[in-house]
Amino acid sequence: xxxxxxxxxxxxxxxxxxxxxxxxxxxxxxxxxxxxTGAIYGVANMLKRLVAEESPEHVAVVFDASGKTFRDxxxxxxxxxxxxMPDDLRSQxxxxxxxxxxxxxxLLQVTGVEADDVIGTLARQGAKAGMRVLISTGxxxxxxxxxxxxxxxxxxMNDSRLDRDGVKQKFEVWPEQIIDYLALVGDSSDNxxxxxGIGPKTAAPxxxxxxxxxxxxxxxxxxxxxxxxxxxxxxxKLEQNKEAAFLSQKLATIRCDVELPLAPKELGMREPxxxxxxxxxxxxxxxxxxxxxxxxxxxxxxxxxxxxxAVPAAPAKAAAPAPAxxxxxxxDEKTLDAWIAKLEAAEYFAFDTETTSLEYxxxxxxxxxxxxxxxxxxxxxxxxxxxxxxxxxxxxxxxKRLKPLLEDPKRLKLGHHIKYDAHVLAxxxxxxxxxxxxxxxxxxxxxxxxxxxxxxxxxxKYLDYKTVHYEDVTGKGAKQIGFxxxxxxxxxxxxxxxxxxxxxxxxxxxxxxKSVPALKKVFDEIEMPLVPVLLKMEHDGVLIDAEMLKKxxxxxxxxxxxxxxxxxxxxxxxxxxDSPKQLQNILFTKMGIxxxxxxAGGQASTAEDVLEELAEEYPxxxxxxxxxxxxKLKSTYTDKLPEQINPGTGRVHTxxxxxVAATGRLSSMDPNLQNIPVRTAEGRRIRQAFIAxxxxxxxxxxxxxxxxxxxxxxxxxxxxxxAFEGGLDIHRAxxxxxxxxxxxxVTDERRRAAKAINFGLIYGMSAFGLxxxxxxxxxxxxxxxxxxxxRYPGVKRFMDETRLLAREQGYVETVFxxxxxxxxxxxxxxxxxQYAERTAINAPMQGTAADIIKRAMIGVHRWLKESxxxxxxxxxxxxxxxxxxxxxxxxxxxxxxxxxxxxxxxLKVPLxxxxxxxxxxxxxx
Numbered sequence: 001x002x003x004x005x006x007x008x009x010x011x012x013x014x015x016x017x018x019x020x021x022x023x024x025x026x027x028x029x030x031x032x033x034x035x036x037t038g039a040i041y042g043v044a045n046m047l048k049r050l051v052a053e054e055s056p057e058h059v060a061v062v063f064d065a066s067g068k069t070f071r072d073x074x075x076x077x078x079x080x081x082x083x084x085m086p087d088d089l090r091s092q093x094x095x096x097x098x099x100x101x102x103x104x105x106x107l108l109q110v111t112g113v114e115a116d117d118v119i120g121t122l123a124r125q126g127a128k129a130g131m132r133v134l135i136s137t138g139x140x141x142x143x144x145x146x147x148x149x150x151x152x153x154x155x156x157m158n159d160s161r162l163d164r165d166g167v168k169q170k171f172e173v174w175p176e177q178i179i180d181y182l183a184l185v186g187d188s189s190d191n192x193x194x195x196x197g198i199g200p201k202t203a204a205p206x207x208x209x210x211x212x213x214x215x216x217x218x219x220x221x222x223x224x225x226x227x228x229x230x231x232x233x234x235x236x237k238l239e240q241n242k243e244a245a246f247l248s249q250k251l252a253t254i255r256c257d258v259e260l261p262l263a264p265k266e267l268g269m270r271e272p273x274x275x276x277x278x279x280x281x282x283x284x285x286x287x288x289x290x291x292x293x294x295x296x297x298x299x300x301x302x303x304x305x306x307x308x309x310a311v312p313a314a315p316a317k318a319a320a321p322a323p324a325x326x327x328x329x330x331x332d333e334k335t336l337d338a339w340i341a342k343l344e345a346a347e348y349f350a351f352d353t354e355t356t357s358l359e360y361x362x363x364x365x366x367x368x369x370x371x372x373x374x375x376x377x378x379x380x381x382x383x384x385x386x387x388x389x390x391x392x393x394x395x396x397x398x399x400k401r402l403k404p405l406l407e408d409p410k411r412l413k414l415g416h417h418i419k420y421d422a423h424v425l426a427x428x429x430x431x432x433x434x435x436x437x438x439x440x441x442x443x444x445x446x447x448x449x450x451x452x453x454x455x456x457x458x459x460x461k462y463l464d465y466k467t468v469h470y471e472d473v474t475g476k477g478a479k480q481i482g483f484x485x486x487x488x489x490x491x492x493x494x495x496x497x498x499x500x501x502x503x504x505x506x507x508x509x510x511x512x513x514k515s516v517p518a519l520k521k522v523f524d525e526i527e528m529p530l531v532p533v534l535l536k537m538e539h540d541g542v543l544i545d546a547e548m549l550k551k552x553x554x555x556x557x558x559x560x561x562x563x564x565x566x567x568x569x570x571x572x573x574x575x576x577x578d579s580p581k582q583l584q585n586i587l588f589t590k591m592g593i594x595x596x597x598x599x600a601g602g603q604a605s606t607a608e609d610v611l612e613e614l615a616e617e618y619p620x621x622x623x624x625x626x627x628x629x630x631x632k633l634k635s636t637y638t639d640k641l642p643e644q645i646n647p648g649t650g651r652v653h654t655x656x657x658x659x660v661a662a663t664g665r666l667s668s669m670d671p672n673l674q675n676i677p678v679r680t681a682e683g684r685r686i687r688q689a690f691i692a693x694x695x696x697x698x699x700x701x702x703x704x705x706x707x708x709x710x711x712x713x714x715x716x717x718x719x720x721x722x723a724f725e726g727g728l729d730i731h732r733a734x735x736x737x738x739x740x741x742x743x744x745x746v747t748d749e750r751r752r753a754a755k756a757i758n759f760g761l762i763y764g765m766s767a768f769g770l771x772x773x774x775x776x777x778x779x780x781x782x783x784x785x786x787x788x789x790x791r792y793p794g795v796k797r798f799m800d801e802t803r804l805l806a807r808e809q810g811y812v813e814t815v816f817x818x819x820x821x822x823x824x825x826x827x828x829x830x831x832x833x834q835y836a837e838r839t840a841i842n843a844p845m846q847g848t849a850a851d852i853i854k855r856a857m858i859g860v861h862r863w864l865k866e867s868x869x870x871x872x873x874x875x876x877x878x879x880x881x882x883x884x885x886x887x888x889x890x891x892x893x894x895x896x897x898x899x900x901x902x903x904x905x906x907l908k909v910p911l912x913x914x915x916x917x918x919x920x921x922x923x924x925x
Contacts, residue, residue: 008054008055008056008057008132009054009056009057009058009131009132009133009134010056010057010058010059010122010123010126010131010132010133010134010264010267011050011051011054011056011058011059011060011133011134011135011136012059012060012062012119012122012123012126012133012134012135012136013047013050013059013060013061013062013105013136013137014062014115014116014119014135014136014137014138014139014142015043015061015062015063015100015107015115016062016063016064016114016115017115017137017138017139018042018043018046018047018061018136019039019043019063019089019092019093019096020089020602021042021046021138022038022039022041022042022043022046023038023039023042023086023088023089023092024598024599024602028088029041029285029829030285031283031284031285032285033283035091035095035284036088036089036091036092037092037095037284037285037286038092039089039092039096040092040095040096040099040284041284041286041829043096043100044096044099044100044103047061047100047103047105048103050136051269053452054134054154055460056134056269057268058126058131058264058265058267058268058269059105059106059267059269060105060106060107060108060122060262060267061100061105061106061107061108062107062108062109062115062118062119062122063093063097063107063108063109063115064109064114064115065109065110065111065112065113066111067111067112068112069112069113069114070112070113070255071114071251074247074250074251095280095283095284098276098280099277099280099284101273102272102273102276102277102280103272103277104269104270104271104272104273105269105270106262106267106268106269106270108260108261108262110258110259110260110261113255113258116139116141116142116254117254117255117256117258118258118260119135119137119142119145119254120142120145120254120255120256120258121255121256121257121258121260122260122264122267123135123145123151123256124145124256125263125264126150126264127147127149127150127151129264129265130150131150131264131265132150132152132476133150133151133152134152134153134154135151135152135153135154136153136154136155137153137155138155140171140178140187141178141182141187141190141252141254142254143162143167143170143171143175143178144175144176144178144179144252144253144254145175145254145256146162146163146164146166146167146175147164147175149476149477149478149479150477153166153167171200171204172200172204172208173203173204173207173208177207177211177212178252179249179252179253180207180212180213180216180249181200181203181204181207182194182248182249182252183195183213183245183246183248183249183252184198184202184203184206184207184213184245184248185198185199185200185203186248187252190251192248192251192252193241193244193247193248194244194245194248195237195238195241195244195245195248196237196241197230197237198234198237198238199575199576199579199581199582200576200579200582201228201229201576201579202228202229202230202234205226205227205228206223206226206228206234209222209225209226210222213245213246213249216238217238217242217245220235220238220239221235223235223238229574274293277293278290278293278294281293285828286828287826287828288824288826288827288828291826326375326376326377327376327377327378327379327492327493327496327497327500328377328378328379328492328496329378329379329381329488329489329492330378330379330380330381330393331381331390331391331392331393331488332393333393335378336380336393336398336401339370339378339380340401340402340405342370342372343370343372343405343411344405344411346372347412348411348412348413348414348436348437349370349371349372349411349412349413349414349503350370350371350372350377350413350414350415350499350500350502350503350506351368351369351370351371351413351414351415351421351499352368352369352415352416352421352495352498352499352502353365353367353368353369353420353421353424353425354366354367354368354369354379354483354491354495354498355424355483356482356483356484358420359670360420360423360424360427360538360653360655361423361427361539361646361648361649361653362646363423363424363427364383364427365382365383365395365399365424365425365428366381366382366383366384366483366484366491367379367380367381367382367383367384367483367491367495368380368382368398368402369495369496369498369499370499371496371499371500371502371503372503373503374500374503374504374507375500376500377496377497377499377500377503378496378499379491379492379495379496380393380398381393381488381491381492382394382395382398383395383484384484384485384486384487384488384491385484385485386484386485386486386487389487389488390488392488396428399425399428399430402430403430406425406430406432406433407430407431407432407433408433408434409433409434410434411434412434412436412437413432413434413435413436413437414436414437414438414439414502414503414506415435415437415438415439415502416438416439416440416455416498416501416502416505417438417440417659418432418435418438418531419438419531419534419535419538422435422531422532422535423535423538423539426535426539435528435531435532436528437506437510437528438527438528438531439455439458439502439505439506439509440453440454440455440458440659441523441527441528441531441658441659442505442506442509442510442513442523443458443462443505443509443659444527444658444659445513445519445522445523445527445818446509446512446513446519447819447821448659448661448662448663448664448818448819448820448821449662449820449821449822449823453659455467455498455501455502455505456469458505459501459504459505462505462508462509463501463504463505463508465501465504467497467501468493468494468497470494472494473486473490473491473493473494474486516819517817518813518816518817518818518819519817519818519819521816521817522816522817522818522851525855526816526818526851526854526855526858527658527854529858530658530854530857530858531658532861533857533858533861533873534656534658534666536861536872536873537656537872537873537874537875537876538653538654538655538656539653540651540872540874540884541646541649541651541652541653541654541874542651542652542654542673542690542874542875542882542884543650543651543690543691543692543693543884544641544642544645544651544652544689544690544691545688545689545690545691545920546641546642546645546689548688548689549637549638549641549642549686549689550638550642552638552682552685552686552689553634553638553639556630556633556634556638556682557634559630560627560630560631560634563577563623563626563627563630564577564627566623567620567623567624567627570619570620570623571586571590571591571620572590573586573590577624577627578631580603580606581603583606583624584603584604584606586620587604587606587614587618587620587621588604591618591620593614593618593621596610596613596614597610606624608625608628611624611625612625629677629680630682633677633680633682633683633686636672637671637676637686638686640671641671641686641689644670644671652671652673654668654669654670654671654672654673654875655668655669655670656668656876657669661850662820662843663820663843663846663847663850664814664818664846664847664850664851664854665846665847665849665850665878666850666854666876668876668877673875673877674877674878684922685922687920687921687922687925688920688921688922688923689920690875690882690920690921690922691919691920691921692884692885692919692920693884695886695887696884696885696886696887697885697887697890697917697918697919697924698874698882698883698884698885698917698918698919698920698921698923698924699871699882699883699885699890699893699894699897699915699916699917699924700880700881700882700883700915700916700917700921700924700925701880701881701882701883701897701898701901701913701914701915702879702880702881702913702914702915702925703849703852703853703879703880703901703911703912703913704912704913704914705730705912706849706852706879706911707759707762707845707846707849708720708724708730708758708759708762709724709907709909709910709911709912710815710844710845710848710849710907711762711795711798711845712724712907712908712909713815713907713908713909714798714815714844714845714848715792715794715795715797715798716794716798716908717792717793717794717795717798718794719737719791719792719794720792720794720795720909721908721909724909724910725909725910727910728743729743729751730758731751731752731754731755731758732746732751732754734754734755734757734758734788734791735750735751735753735754737791737792738754738757738784738787738788738791739754739787752774753774753784756770756773756774757770757784757785757788760773761785761788761795761799762841762842762845763838763842764837764838764839764841764842767781767782767784767785768781770784770785799841802840802841802844803837803840803841806822806825806836806837806840807825807826810822810823810825810826812840812843812844813844813847814843814844814847814848814850814851815844815848815851815905815907816848816851816855818847818850818851820839820843820844820847822836822839822840823836824836825837825840848905849879851905852904852905852911853876853879853881853901853904855904855905856881856900856901856904857873857876857881859900859901859903859904860873860881860897860900860901861873863896863900867896869889869892869893869896870885870886870888870889871883871884871885871886871889871893872884875921881897881901882921882924883897885917890917894915894917897913897915898913898915901913
């Protein structure tokens with residue numbers, strides 16, 4: 001399988017951007033001596049995470065230097081409107097610089113220019129030297145530095161990346177037009193004036209038509225031809241503000257010719273100064289980092305290979321580095337025979353496929369690799385097609401020779417994300433059997449909190465081995481070639497290593513799994529048996545009515561136009577509903593609505609939760625929320641799903657990922673079928689487009705209140721157990737208990753309050769959150785919580801004991817023994833620690849629910865296969881399974897599915913399964 005992994009980059013960090021985001025975006029912290037430390041902690045934490053995720057070979061953290069810059073000379077009012085830096089932030093700058101350098105990061109400040117200019121110069125120099133450059137910033141000005149091959153922006157706050165196409169998609173102009181775009185639009189954060197009245201929706205079409213600011217001003221007479229609002233008035237407006245536009249262009253231009261003390265290749269990570277770190281952590285009161293440093297598990301950037309994330313109590317890294325392997329290209333029948341004999345004699349073997357695509361339904365095999373012992377592997381090329389490629393064995397003949405071996409359930413196989421390889425083989429009529437081990441899933445079961453389970457990351461973590469990356473053999477960007485164009489000698493080195501490293505990882509991970517019997521059981525009885533279940537579901541796909549979705553798209557588009565018109569009327573002027581900047585201006589400047597929260601950059605926030613709060617008093621925020629919701633439905637589902645229908649099958653084929661969610665839940669991607677909203681009429685209509693073929697119906701089977709039932713089981717609370725055992729309406733029963741009423745006297749309002757408490761508590765909701773949700777006072781909400789715990793003391797005891805146990809051992813477990821590590825459970829930051837405590841309470845319930853439905857899927861899959869009933873499982877969505885059933889088999893399935901799903905776990909309360917059928921998914925609910 002082709003690994004889409006870049007070589008290690010030059011990472012340039014906009015330290016000034018980090019500083020403001022940390023200060024305004026995180027709660028204030030203080031040291032034992034009372035000095036502010038929140039920004040210091042936040043920046044250091046972001047840097048550690050960035051290095052752990054990117055493993056850069058070279059890195060620099062760049063801060064603005066004090067004093068004026070050349071831009072202040074160009075424009076006296078540049079950034080003049082900014083409020084002075086808060087004293088609590090200013091006092092953290094010098095100690096932060098100390099900490100950054102003690103961690104081993106090169107730190108740069110250059111007087112007379114801004115951090116942007118230093119980063120721009122380094123980025124261009126690095127790209128010219130052939131380095132891949134990642135700029136970590138939240139500043140849109142930096143988009144001008146993005147090129148088509150080497151330079152990318154990454155925003156660690158939302159984990160978004162902007163390459164050349166990403167810039168075009170976000171701003172509707174290309175990177176090389178960003179300067180002119182800012183010249184027209186301006187930038188209020190830096191007091192760059194721009195042209196008054198020209199916003200993004202006007203600037204982008206103008207630049208699309210004219211290309212540059214200079215061309216625009218040379219051809220002002222053509223402006224009315226551009227399809228933008230008020231085009232006839234634009235020439236005069238542009239002419240009046242010509243000087244401001246070209247001044248703004250100069251201010252927005254990032255200099256890339258700054259004289260610097262260090263070149264990109266000189267920006268290597270240094271060894272961290274552990275003694276200085278000890279002093280600083282002690283001074284700042286960063287107790288968990290100090291403890292980790294003393295215990296040798298501090299997340300320390302490594303100058304040789306970046307940083308691997310360390311988690312308290314999680315499996316440790318292997319001590320000795322793995323040696324390089326000896327790899328063979330199989331180009332003749334005799335060598336193939338010898339390798340088949342090795343595979344047949346082996347207890348198990350590792351294998352991997354190299355393909356033309358990561359889309360499993362479209363992927364074609366280019367070659368296969370095998371390994372039976374560490375350091376020895378072979379690659380069988382079958383479809384390399386470059387001009388002077390050597391003669392290769394015929395693909396169909398190779399697969400025919402391997403088919404008996406691959407389909408033999410007694411011949412045990414090992415892969416890394418083996419489900420993908422099984423899909424690819426299925427495209428050629430080979431039904432892979434004997435799926436015994438998967439090193440990706442071994443890593444995931446050992447430590448689901450670890451951010452990465454890809455082969456390259458795990459090889460560094462457990463084998464201290466740096467793999468050949470995909471781009472090392474295919475190139476990058478526009479010049480990247482397909483794997484079929486890779487020379488066989490290079491492909492052998494890369495592909496045989498995949499099989500070899502998979503085997504070595506298994507040999508490192510399997511003993512660790514076996515040493516914890518509960519985790520081995522999760523692997524053996526849940527995760528590995530689930531692979532063929534997911535394989536069949538994905539390969540079968542689900543039927544979609546494309547025409548229905550297209551019709552819905554058109555209807556939503558009409559509603560969006562109406563919402564825009566209503567918004568413009570409420571605002572008293574037209575504005576771009578998709579522009580946070582314009583929305584900020586309308587809501588907070590023009591309409592005078594109070595600012596509820598600021599962004600990390602100090603701007604008034606227009607985030608969804610802020611608008612929800614404002615919508616309680618003002619109509620425009622509610623309208624904006626409705627607009628955003630509809631727009632997301634259209635772009636994510638009604639527009640996109642029809643494009644994702646496979647032309648060969650006429651169906652949509654999602655990918656269910658096992659090694660993503662920390663709790664064990666499955667994750668659906670490409671497309672995501674688990675996030676289709678059901679609370680709105682438009683969202684529910686999307687489910688109507690999921691249909692059954694002729695002669696069939698869809699059957700939906702859903703666990704009823706499964707997490708509350710798990711809470712009753714784990715807590716053993718008598719009241720909860722009694723309510724579930726009696727088949728009572730749990731929310732009505734809770735309301736009766738909490739408010740001292742008879743069940744038939746419980747009002748809808750009381751039941752709603754009880755429901756909020758029931759679900760809120762298992763997700764760690766505070767009295768403040770409950771008050772907000774119910775629209776009552778905090779004191780009254782606290783009384784509700786206290787009453788709840790007095791009626792259900794077992795729940796309170798369970799929550800207290802779980803917090804304590806989590807602090808003692810560093811993890812919590814599901815009913816079936818799955819572990820969730822909690823690295824922040826002992827954090828000195830109260831907010832961080834409390835979040836970990838809430839996770840500790842919720843994770844056993846979410847994780848147990850995930851385990852139960854996985855076990856149910858395995859049992860149902862086995863029964864369907866053995867019974868021969870004309871039905872197939874086509875979707876899994878949270879606590880629900882969806883089946884495509886022949887009409888003749890509906891009665892059988894309605895009787896059997898609830899039994900099979902209920903039998904997936906033996907709890908102290910019954911597992912209830914609700915079943916419905918219909919011609920489409922919505923109707924089946």
